Amino acid sequence: MRRTPRPTPLARRTLVATAIAAAAFMALPTAMASAAPSGAEPLDTAPVSVDAPVDELIIGYDAPASAPDAEQLVAESSVDVAVTDVAPVATGSEVVALDAAVSGAELDALVAELEAVDGVAYVEPNAMMTIAQTNDPGYGQLWGLQDGPTGIDAPGAWTESRGAGAVVAVLDTGITSHPDLNPNVLPGYDFVSNASAARDGNGRDANPADQGDWSAANECQPNSAARNSSWHGTHVAGTIAAVGDNGQGVVGAAYEARIVPVRVLARCGGSTTDIADAIIWAAGGSVSGVPANANPADVINLSLGGAGSCSTTTQRAIDTAVARGATVVVAAGNSNANASGFNPANCRNVVTVAATDIGGNRAFYSNYGTTVDISAPGGESAVRGEGILSTLNTGTTTPGSPSYAEYQGTSMATPHVAGVVALLAATEPGLTPAQIEQRLRATAASIPACSGGCGAGLVDAAAALAAG
Ligand SMILES: [Ca+2]
Ligand SMILES: [Ca+2]
Ligand SMILES: [Ca+2]
Ligand SMILES: [Ca+2]
Structure with a gap:
């Protein structure tokens, strides 16, 4: 019987795919993390002041x-x-x-x-209203969110919705405590059955804390390199719903949405059955031995995958979630190959996401092909400023301090799309997952150079909401 490769977080798959990319990829976040252990310090853009100078006052009278x-x-x-x-x-x-x-x-x-x-009742600044400004100091570095030729124009959508009321389940390595995430994080669950891989001393449990997915050389597969912990789920969650307008760090695409962190990946990845159960649970379905999810997801983010066809187990879980109204957004994969050879990218009823670079073209690592529905910024973190900046943690094995760092991958593209889906779910709660996928495709911007196929193009948050 053929052994199915375990799904792994797709930012890390770059390590496997190309050794050169792997070295650059891990070097950057590690260096940034050690240079600045906490808060917004590694972000070197000037903050947008909340106390901007005022040259007009409004005076109200009794x-x-x-x-x-x-x-x-x-x-x-x-x-x-x-x-x-x-x-x-x-x-x-x-x-x-x-x-x-x-x-x-x-x-x-x-x-x-x-x-x-x-006789004076009140006095207030005649503030300038702009759509693009949150006071998060890292905003200027979030090219993937911005209203530029290669961003998704989240600010153009924020005038209508910032995702309040929407719930996004992030099925990933779990979550770490982070001041730029915590207010938006709801209770989640840990579906990792293997206590040894999970490193929390038990199987499934109610605490989805990321215990670290570091591994020694040769531990995960023959000739596999030693790896530091990725804190991948913390990074993905930040792109979706890092807290906005809190004067700190970054901002998510749907920064008033809530995250349900669901731990499915641990040391060396995660199993098909744990992921399938988590998909059903996230959408509000019942899983034996696990209390029901009190906050069923409108969107399920799967920044993970493996080679091979879509298993019956995974497809049934996806179909169950979609029938419950959850839109399932999945990464196309990082092997610069046709996405049809990777699951769950090749499953039915999912929104499959390829990655673009800062130039707006397909990222060098991104999978492609007719399986791809849409593309979003995944970046290239070998050059500082060209990756996707999000929330992270400084720990190389167990959790350290909250931090920020750039990653690259279809793992980073997928949460941009999940964020846009959250904005749609917040503004048009009646839309079905199929209608949402259709809306995303119909309103996407064209990509000038995408060899192999990037789906309908670059997701456009403002256009997607404006079409409603
Ligand atoms: Ca556990
Ligand atoms: Ca746990
Ligand atoms: Ca923030
Ligand atoms: Ca699709």
């Missing part, structure tokens, strides 16, 4: 007909600014233009002094 004179109020304040223009607002307030921008303590003082005046 009785607009007998309002005090705004120009005089500002002139009498302790702050050295003058009014250049006053215009009425339909709400009965006035918008007051200043001859210089004020910020920080000066702004606070000006607002407090004006609000203390009899």
Whole structure:
């Protein structure tokens, strides 16, 4: 009987596929992690300030007909600014233009002094509304999310939805505690049956914490290299729903969605049966010996796979989840080969995702072909800034401190699409998985150079929501 290869996280499969890519791939996150043990420190873009300078104030009055004179109020304040223009607002307030921008303590003082005046009801900055800005300092590095020629234009969708109400199950290595993830993480489950591979001393249990998937040389297969822990599930979860607008780190494509972390991969990968049970459980189906998932998923992210055909076990699990309304999004694989030879990419009823690079073309490692439904940024982490930056952990074996790092892979492309599906699930809860797949395909942007086939093209979050 042929031995079916165990599914492995698809970012790590690059290690197997090409030795050169493997060296670059692991070197980068390790170096970044050790240089900066916690918080947003490794991110070197300037933060987008939440205290941006303000040169217009809105002043509301108790009785607009007998309002005090705004120009005089500002002139009498302790702050050295003058009014250049006053215009009425339909709400009965006035918008007051200043001859210089004020910020920080000066702004606070000006607002407090004006609000203390009899007849003034409130004073607030006339803030500029923009769609693209969250205050997450790493946002500028998230080219895959942005409204550029090679990003998915998540900000164009965030005006309509940021995923609130949607649930995404991430079937992966589990999850680590991370301040840029924790508020969006719901209870999950650990489906890894093999206690030794799981490293938590038991089989299936209610704690999906990632215990580390490091392995020694030759441990997973003959001639396999030693590997550090990947914290792959933590990285994938961050691309979907890292906390936005918290002044910290990165932001997910659907940053108000919730993550259900489901642990199915451990040392040397995960088994077909554990993954199949987890797919059914994630969608709200019943699995013997496991309490029901209190938060059935709208979307199931499978950034994993192996060579070979789609097993009957996996296909039945997928069909069960889809029948329950969950959209199953899977990675095409990292072997620069036709995705038809890899599962679950080649299963029916899934959205199969190829990876693009920062230039908008198929990434060198990405699988391709007619099995692919759509593409998304997977990046190339050999060049800093061209990988996919997300949440990670510094530990080389067991968990260390929360961090951020760039990875590459169809594993990183898949959660971009899962995030867009979450936005659709939040805005149009009646859509079936088939309708969602159709919507993604119909609204995708064309990819200029994709030898072999990248599906309908690059997923476009804004277009997908606008078509609803
Ligand atoms: Ca366990
Ligand atoms: Ca556990
Ligand atoms: Ca953040
Ligand atoms: Ca499909």
